[in-house]
Structures are given as structure tokens and as C-alpha cells.
Amino acid sequence: MNAAVPVPAAAALPAALGRWLEAATAAALFAVDPCGIGGVVLRGGPGPLRDAWLEGLRALLGPEAPWRRVPVQVAEGRLLGGLDLAATLAAGRPLAERGLLAAADGGVAVLAMAERLPTATAALVCAALDRGEVVVERDGVQLRHAARFGVVALDEAVSEDEVIPPALLDRLALRIDLGGLRLAEPPDLGLDAAAIAAARGRLPRIVAGDSAVEALCAASVAFGIDSLRAAQLALRVARAAAALAGRARVADDDVTLAARLVLGPRATQLPASPEEPAPPEDEPPPPPPPPPDAPDASRDDAESRAEQPLEDRVLEAVSAALPADLLALLAAGQPPRGGARSSGRSGAAQRGDARGRPAGVRRGELRPGARLSVIETLRAAAPWQPLRRRERARGSIPGVPASTTTRRLEVRRDDFRIARHRQRTRTTTIFVVDASGSQALNRLGEAKGAVELLLAECYVRRDQVALLAFRGRGAELLLPPTRSLVRARRSLAQLPGGGGTPLASGIDAAATLAVAARRRGESPLVILLTDGRANVARDGAPGRPLAEQHALEAARAFRAEGLAAMLIDTSPRPQEIAARVAQQLGARYLPLPHADAAMLSRAVRSALPSDAVRA
Amino acid sequence: MSVVYPFSAIVAQDEMKLALVIAAIDPSVGGVLVFGDRGTGKSTTVRALAALLPPMRVVADCAYGCDPAAPLDRRCEDCRKRGPGAAPKTRTVPVPVVDLPLGATEDRVVGALDLERALAQGVKAFEPGLLARAHRGFLYIDEVNLLEDHLVDVLLDVAASGENVVEREGLSVRHPARFVLIGSGNPEEGELRPQLLDRFGLSVEVRTPTDLATRVQVVRRRDDFERDPAAFVATWEKQDAALRRRIVKARERLKAIPATDATLERAAQLCLQLGTDGLRGELTLVRAARAFAAFEGDAQVTDAHLRRVAPPALRHRLRRNPLEEAGSSVRVERALEACFGA
Numbered sequence: 001m002n003a004a005v006p007v008p009a010a011a012a013l014p015a016a017l018g019r020w021l022e023a024a025t026a027a028a029l030f031a032v033d034p035c036g037i038g039g040v041v042l043r044g045g046p047g048p049l050r051d052a053w054l055e056g057l058r059a060l061l062g063p064e065a066p067w068r069r070v071p072v073q074v075a076e077g078r079l080l081g082g083l084d085l086a087a088t089l090a091a092g093r094p095l096a097e098r099g100l101l102a103a104a105d106g107g108v109a110v111l112a113m114a115e116r117l118p119t120a121t122a123a124l125v126c127a128a129l130d131r132g133e134v135v136v137e138r139d140g141v142q143l144r145h146a147a148r149f150g151v152v153a154l155d156e157a158v159s160e161d162e163v164i165p166p167a168l169l170d171r172l173a174l175r176i177d178l179g180g181l182r183l184a185e186p187p188d189l190g191l192d193a194a195a196i197a198a199a200r201g202r203l204p205r206i207v208a209g210d211s212a213v214e215a216l217c218a219a220s221v222a223f224g225i226d227s228l229r230a231a232q233l234a235l236r237v238a239r240a241a242a243a244l245a246g247r248a249r250v251a252d253d254d255v256t257l258a259a260r261l262v263l264g265p266r267a268t269q270l271p272a273s274p275e276e277p278a279p280p281e282d283e284p285p286p287p288p289p290p291p292p293d294a295p296d297a298s299r300d301d302a303e304s305r306a307e308q309p310l311e312d313r314v315l316e317a318v319s320a321a322l323p324a325d326l327l328a329l330l331a332a333g334q335p336p337r338g339g340a341r342s343s344g345r346s347g348a349a350q351r352g353d354a355r356g357r358p359a360g361v362r363r364g365e366l367r368p369g370a371r372l373s374v375i376e377t378l379r380a381a382a383p384w385q386p387l388r389r390r391e392r393a394r395g396s397i398p399g400v401p402a403s404t405t406t407r408r409l410e411v412r413r414d415d416f417r418i419a420r421h422r423q424r425t426r427t428t429t430i431f432v433v434d435a436s437g438s439q440a441l442n443r444l445g446e447a448k449g450a451v452e453l454l455l456a457e458c459y460v461r462r463d464q465v466a467l468l469a470f471r472g473r474g475a476e477l478l479l480p481p482t483r484s485l486v487r488a489r490r491s492l493a494q495l496p497g498g499g500g501t502p503l504a505s506g507i508d509a510a511a512t513l514a515v516a517a518r519r520r521g522e523s524p525l526v527i528l529l530t531d532g533r534a535n536v537a538r539d540g541a542p543g544r545p546l547a548e549q550h551a552l553e554a555a556r557a558f559r560a561e562g563l564a565a566m567l568i569d570t571s572p573r574p575q576e577i578a579a580r581v582a583q584q585l586g587a588r589y590l591p592l593p594h595a596d597a598a599m600l601s602r603a604v605r606s607a608l609p610s611d612a613v614r615a
Numbered sequence: 616m617s618v619v620y621p622f623s624a625i626v627a628q629d630e631m632k633l634a635l636v637i638a639a640i641d642p643s644v645g646g647v648l649v650f651g652d653r654g655t656g657k658s659t660t661v662r663a664l665a666a667l668l669p670p671m672r673v674v675a676d677c678a679y680g681c682d683p684a685a686p687l688d689r690r691c692e693d694c695r696k697r698g699p700g701a702a703p704k705t706r707t708v709p710v711p712v713v714d715l716p717l718g719a720t721e722d723r724v725v726g727a728l729d730l731e732r733a734l735a736q737g738v739k740a741f742e743p744g745l746l747a748r749a750h751r752g753f754l755y756i757d758e759v760n761l762l763e764d765h766l767v768d769v770l771l772d773v774a775a776s777g778e779n780v781v782e783r784e785g786l787s788v789r790h791p792a793r794f795v796l797i798g799s800g801n802p803e804e805g806e807l808r809p810q811l812l813d814r815f816g817l818s819v820e821v822r823t824p825t826d827l828a829t830r831v832q833v834v835r836r837r838d839d840f841e842r843d844p845a846a847f848v849a850t851w852e853k854q855d856a857a858l859r860r861r862i863v864k865a866r867e868r869l870k871a872i873p874a875t876d877a878t879l880e881r882a883a884q885l886c887l888q889l890g891t892d893g894l895r896g897e898l899t900l901v902r903a904a905r906a907f908a909a910f911e912g913d914a915q916v917t918d919a920h921l922r923r924v925a926p927p928a929l930r931h932r933l934r935r936n937p938l939e940e941a942g943s944s945v946r947v948e949r950a951l952e953a954c955f956g957a
Contacts, residue, residue: 079718
């Protein structure tokens with residue numbers, strides 16, 4: 001490998017240093033082609049290393065390249081651009097301002113706290129990434145601006161359910177994890193902006209052979225990467241690596257490097273080993289390759305490796321790049337966090353948007369809390385300007401001296417327009433499913449059926465749904481609030497049954513989730529499906545009397561929060577204990593044996609809040 | 616982006632391409648919805664469509680691009696005022712394919728008071744919006760499932776009436792706005808409102824190709840395009856031109872293809888089998904089958920045509936049961952087998 005891309009040597013170095021060098025390599029590759037490579041996801045909280053990485057990238061990009069920080073709660077108008085009110089008022093004609101994305105043209109947009117980015121904002125960034133320009137149709141202005149930029153997404157997620165919107169994640173080629181990394185003096189790669197600029201100049205002439213394309217595509221299939229973008233992005237990274245190394249053609253080493261960096265973090269399965277056909281699911285998966293930071297045994301036979309077909313080498317490179325914990329997950333047949341398949345939290349990520357149907361504007365006073373509709377105010381003021389200027393010039397306004405300076409726009413109190421929003425309080429229906437053994441034996445299937453019916457109901461009303469299950473020793477959040485029925489159904493179908501009934505834990509978890517939803521301004525509704533036969537206490541200890549006592553306590557605490565709930569008794573015959581839990585919950589009690597589809601949906605509907613108009 | 620990826624160079628995704636071609640042949644089919652996986656070239660394909668559309672004639676000085684051949688009651692107020700006698704000057708323009716970008720505000724979509732003229736001249740004038748621009752063409756909404764609810768309402772209203780009515784700031788404007796709605800999105804990001812779903816004539820599901828050779832081809836072509844867009848477009852220009860000619864021919868042939876009783880009966884049978892609501896399904900099915908027959912150069916509609924277009928014409932019209940495990944495509948396929956035999 002050429003000295004310009006020194007990463008393969010990193011395997012012989014201490015683990016931390018190796019990880020850092022890999023991150024630095026990613027920065028160099030990204031700097032060569034920010035727009036083509038799309039971006040870098042930078043995992044890890046703020047700290048000196050992250051700062052060092054960002055500074056290093058900035059130095060590589062050179063002083064002329066724009067560097068724009070996008071705050072997580074950025075307004076659409078600021079991101080895309082739109083009417084520049086100040087300039088418009090000063091000039092007396094509509095003037096547009098560039099948004100952050102257009103300002104990042106030719107450089108980098110840094111998304112702060114990308115894991116909290118609302119889906120709607122992410123979609124705007126994605127659209128700009130795809131088209132290389134921003135198209136704005138807002139507030140009376142029409143704009144079209146070049147926006148060829150790369151993204152650095154700062155991912156500070158601490159919990160599993162904080163995920164960068166998948167659509168954005170799909171478009172960012174590189175992922176770096178600096179979490180937990182400690183280095184006193186992070187070394188750099190000895191590259192500078194001039195080297196990067198030279199590589200960028202070489203980039204358009206670099207040829208990628210068919211074998212490179214085939215190897216990358218084959219590897220993405222083998223590692224279960226659905227999106228076609230992965231291979232495309234990997235190819236661009238390989239091209240950047242070749243440019244950086246001063247090659248005219250994409251070499252095998254460029255391909256393996258790109259595969260490791262781009263495909264490795266996206267893997268959702270391990271490739272079937274070539275000797276045997278794909279193992280059936282119940283067999284143990286192939287033995288995991290050595291973790292990347294262990295001294296790499298396969299390096300010893302570097303000569304023999306050169307004989308291997310490129311495709312095998314790519315597979316090996318990707319496998320070697322998989323972190324140990326990811327390997328364990330994959331081996332267990334689970335898609336990793338933020339994987340291409342199903343995880344993600346797009347539904348919940350929409351929570352920040354204060355959506356509401358504008359119910360028009362009205363004339364109004366500027367009070368605290370009122371939202372001035374700038375454009376409508378301007379519109380209201382606009383037609384009167386010539387008249388008002390004449391008035392002012394004549395000095396016919398009481399209390400206003402005559403003046404001949406007529407360049408300013410005159411906005412008067414009568415012009416103020418206040419936006420009104422009709423906001424449907426969004427309902428979040430939280431299903432709490434008892435998946436214990438007693439349920440699993442007879443009624444889990446029926447409970448699932450009931451939930452599906454209710455889900456259909458939620459679908460019609462465009463509610464958010466969340467799914468909690470409790471069994472064994474505790475409760476588990478299977479699906480955070482989302483509007484995707486596809487995902488709700490999937491996680492429901494995968495719900496296993498068996499074990500004790502920790503009803504108290506289930507109620508506690510539901511209360512926590514419901515309170516969180518209420519804090520976001522949603523109306524939570526908890527639907528509890530259980531036979532009420534608690535036999536696991538809060539601390540996980542078995543025993544029916546204590547478990548029941550805890551369940552009733554939990555129910556009282558739940559009721560004290562004033563949360564809406566409904567308990568569907570799923571036992572073959574209505575249970576006295578279930579009715580009692582329902583009573584303590586302040587919940588409506590509905591025995592499933594007597595409930596049909598129509599009754600269920602009526603019951604849910606009656607528990608729902610109605611629309612409200614907010615001024 | 617100045618250079619657009621050519622339509623003919625798009626690998627696989629035959630159903631999506633066919634649906635768009637059908638909409639280009641017969642706009643009355645009523646719009647195409649493309650739903651599916653990330654990174655399958657949904658928006659690339661839709662944006663490539665513009666190059667395939669043969670230009671159209673418009674009244675030369677009409678702000679809304681009225682069709683000189685259209686009856687007066689389907690033209691804008693200005694054209695109506697001119698009356699039926701005057702033969703207006705005409706000119707040829709490309710068919711508009713208008714992008715409704717995410718984040719667009721309502722005033723830009725429906726049109727509003729022209730701010731510039733109001734500010735500079737103190738004149739009240741109407742500035743037409745995106746709906747006016749899309750008249751007689753295509754309106755494309757990427758990420759249609761993320762569209763703000765109030766914009767969806769506007770679209771539903773205009774799509775149903777073919778007319779855009781603006782009442783604001785003392786302005787009262789109405790103008791024709793007939794367009795083919797094209798939407799795309801990823802179902803994982805959120806569902807589409809049933810009313811909007813129903814507006815689309817054809818609905819296409821796109822999947823990432825699983826076969827390695829196809830995947831390699833997709834990546835290869837995309838790479839070639841990116842490295843030298845102009846040369847890439849030039850290589851595909853011939854194919855695009857051939858396809859454009861085929862579309863023009865199909866449009867001419869369309870009128871001559873009868874919707875026979877036998878065809879209607881077949882369509883009705885199929886819809887009955889599937890239990891689709893309303894007559895829109897049958898209507899769309901027959902229209903799409905005619906357009907497909909015209910595209911294939913056939914003189915009449917056969918079962919083969921119906922079979923091919925039935926999945927996109929019907930799969931989104933099945934009785935709504937979002938939780939049925941067998942996908943709607945499978946249900947349509949089953950009904951097709953029951954009706955037409957395997």
C-alpha cells in the first residue's frame with residue numbers, strides 16, 4: 001500500500017492508535033470528494049479527539065472550503081433559504097437569502113446531534129445531497145442554488161433508540177466511532193490541503209475496473225446490505241483512495257479499504273463461507289473472524305493473499321472490520337443498531353415538529369406567544385406602500401413629521417398577521433402485551449390478533465403506536481412510538497412468548513413511556529392486554545401474592561398520573577384480578593372473550609381526545 | 616443538476632418504467648405512485664421522464680399554457696375572454712415536469728399576491744404557483760408521505776376539480792390545473808393518507824434487485840454517468856429518442872383502440888374478484904391496458920395487456936387491511952390466476 005494511505009499498517013499498532021488512524025484516513029478520503037462520498041457519521045460525544053478529528057478535516061479541506069454548522073432544531077427557512085426579511089424591508093423589494101445548505105456548497109455541513117434530527121429536516125438534507133442543489137419555493141420566493149456539499153453527522157447517541165434518520169444514514173458513506181477512544185497525542189497522516197487538492201484533481205480521470213465494481217457488489221450482497229447506494233458509495237471511496245495514493249486506476253487495495261470502511265459498518269449478516277452453502281438458520285453461524293484490533297494473523301501471509309481473488313479479499317477485509325459486539329449481534333441473527341433493515345426511529349424522530357394544520361391567519365396584536373406570520377404581514381403591508389409614502393411625504397400622519405426619505409417599507413399595526421394553527425393532538429397508542437407463559441399457552445395469538453385490529457384502527461387515524469411486552473423478569477420496549485405500521489406489525493409478529501408475568505414492571509414501563517409521550521405534547525393511550533395473573537414481583541422474584549400486590553401498587557401510581565388506559569382481559573374466562581387491576585388503573589375493562597372487532601374499535605375510539613384549535 | 620440520467624439507462628425496475636410510460640401516453644390514467652426501498656432510483660427515474668415527453672402546443676401569450684385545441688371551458692379566464700372566434704397564436708414548449716420540493720409553502724404551491732410588484736409598484740397582481748406551472752404536465756413529489764397535511768388537502772382538492780381557486784388578499788383567481796401526479800417515497804418513513812393514495816392511478820412497488828449481475832450493472836452505469844455525464848447521455852440518446860417516438864406513436868394509436876365489451880367485462884370480473892371499492896379501479900385498469908396495448912403496437916386490448924397492468928392499477932385499491940400478511944401484490948396475482956388461469 002502506498003504511503004499516502006497508511007492504514008493497513010495500523011493493525012500492528014496499539015488498538016487505539018489503529019482506530020484513530022482509520023478515522024484519520026476516513027477524513028482524508030472524505031476531503032478528497034465530500035460531495036460524492038456524501039458524508040461521515042462521527043460517533044462519540046464531544047471531546048478533544050472529536051475536535052481534533054474535525055480540525056484535521058477542516059485543515060485538509062483548506063481554508064476556502066465552507067464549513068457550516070447546522071443546529072439540530074434548525075428552521076426549514078434557515079436550512080433552505082427564503083425571504084430575507086431585513087433586507088426586504090430595507091430595500092423595499094423582495095430579497096432572498098441563502099440557506100445553510102446552499103452556503104455549504106463546495107464544503108461541509110456539520111449536523112450537530114444528528115441522532116435527534118427530525119425526519120423532516122433529514123429529508124431536506126437528503127434532497128439537497130441527491131440533487132446537488134437546493135430548490136426553494138417558500139414565502140413568495142423561488143430559489144435554486146448549487147449545494148454540492150458533504151455532511152459530517154455528529155452522532156452523540158447514548159441509548160439504543162437514538163438513531164440518525166435512516167434515509168440520511170443511507171447516503172453517508174463513512175462511519176467512524178471515536179467513542180471511548182483515548183489518545184494523548186493523536187498523530188496525523190502527514191497529509192495537507194495541497195495533497196488533498198492534488199488528489200481531487202486526479203479524481204475525474206481515475207478508472208475503476210469491472211472487477212472492482214463486481215467485488216463491491218458481491219460483498220454488499222454477502223453481508224446482507226440491501227441498499228444499492230452502499231456499493232456505489234464504496235466505489236467512490238475506492239476512487240478517492242486511488243486518487244490519494246496517486247494511482248490512475250482503482251487498485252485492489254483501494255477496493256478492500258473502501259469495503260472495510262463503507263460496507264463493514266452496514267453489514268447485517270455474515271457471509272456464508274464459500275465451501276458450504278448458506279447454513280440453515282438453526283445452525284451456528286461461521287466462526288467470527290478475529291477482531292480488528294488484535295494483532296492480525298492474516299497479515300503474515302500477505303503474499304499468499306495477493307493470489308486470492310479480489311472478491312474473497314474484500315470479504316475478508318469487511319469481516320476484519322466488524323467490531324466484536326457487532327459480530328456477536330450478527331451471529332445471533334439480529335440486525336445491528338441503525339442497520340439497514342428495520343431499526344431506526346423515524347417515527348419518534350418526528351416528535352419535535354410542531355405540526356399543525358395552519359387554519360389561516362388573522363389580524364392581531366403582537367402578544368407574547370403569538371406567532372407573527374411575517375410573510376402575510378408583509379403581504380398585507382405591501383400594497384399600501386405607495387400610498388403610505390405619499391402620506392408620509394405630505395406629513396399628513398398625526399404625530400409623524402413630514403419626511404422625504406421614502407425608501408423604507410412601512411408596516412403598520414393593522415398589517416400584523418398572526419398565524420393560527422389547528423393542531424390535532426397526536427395520539428400515541430401504547431400497546432402493552434403480556435407475553436408470559438400463561439398467555440403464550442392459550443391466548444397470545446388472540447392478543448396479537450386484537451392488537452392488529454387496534455393497529456388498523458390507529459392506521460386510519462394516523463396515530464403513533466408503540467409496543468411494550470412483558471414476560472419473564474421484566475418489560476421490554478419492542479417498538480418506540482412510530483407511525484410505521486409496517487414496523488409495528490413486524491415487531492409484533494416477532495414477539496416470543498413464555499416465562500412469568502411481571503405485570504408490575506409492565507405497568508411501570510407503560511407509565512414511563514406514556515408520561516414521556518405526554519411531555520412531547522401527545523395524548524398517550526395505554527392499551528394493556530393481559531390476564532392479570534401476575535406472578536413476578538417488581539424485583540423479578542417469583543411468587544403470586546407479592547406480584548399481585550406490586551401490580552396493584554403500580555396500577556395506582558399509573559392512575560395518579562392521570563393517564564388514559566384500557567385493559568383487555570385476554571384470559572378465556574374474565575378474571576376477577578384483571579378487573580381489579582383495571583379498576584386501580586382507572587382503565588376501562590374489556591374482557592376479550594366478549595369483544596369483537598367492532599366493539600374493540602368503538603372502545604378505543606371512545607377513549608380518544610378530540611381535535612382542538614389553538615390560536 | 617444540469618444533466619439528467621437518461622431514462623433508457625435505468626436498469627431493471629420494469630414495472631416502474633412501464634407505469635411512467637403509460638402515464639405519458641395517457642395522462643387520464645391518473646398519476647403514478649412509486650413506493651419502495653431506499654436507493655432504488657425512484658426519483659432518478661421520475662426526473663428522467665421529462666426527456667421522453669414530446670413537446671406540446673400552447674397558446675402563445677397564456678400564463679397558464681392553455682391548450683389551443685381544448686374547449687373554451689377548460690381554458691383559463693384570459694383565453695375564455697378572447698372568445699371562440701379568435702384563433703390564438705401558438706407556440707411549442709416542453710411538457711412541464713414540476714418538482715414540488717419538500718418544505719414548499721402553500722403560497723408558492725397555489726400562487727399568491729406577487730410580492731415584487733406589490734412592493735415596487737403598489738400593484739395587486741397574481742403570481743401563479745407550482746400548480747399553474749404543472750398544468751398539462753407532471754407534478755412530482757418526492758417523499759410524498761412526508762408532505763405537510765395542509766398541502767395534501769390542497770392537492771386533493773385541485774386534483775379532483777382540475778381547477779385551482781385562489782381567494783386571498785382581495786384577489787380572486789381561478790385557473791385550470793390539470794396535471795399528472797407522480798409521488799415517490801419509502802413506506803418505512805410513514806404511511807400515505809388513504810385519500811391521497813386513492814388519487815394515484817397506478818402504484819408501483821420497487822425493490823432493490825437481489826441478483827448480483829443486475830446490481831453490478833446499476834453501480835457500473837451510475838459510475839459511468841458520474842464520471843462523464845455528457846458522454847453517458849450521448850450514448851443513450853438514441854434509445855431515449857426511440858422510446859420517445861414509440862410514445863408519440865402510441866398516443867396516436869390510442870384513439871383507435873376500442874374498449875370492447877369483452878375487455879370491460881374482464882376488468883369488471885377481476886375487480887369483483889378482488890373486491891375493490893368503487894369504479895375507479897376498473898376505469899384505470901382499462902385505460903392503462905389500452906395505453907399499454909398502444910405502446911406495444913397492438914390493435915386491441917387482450918388479456919395479456921390486462922394482466923400486465925393489473926398489479927399497478929389495482930394493488931393500492933384493495934379493501935384496506937394494512938395488516939394482511941400476504942402483500943397486496945400477492946393478492947392481485949392470486950386474483951389474476953383465478954380470472955385468467957395460470
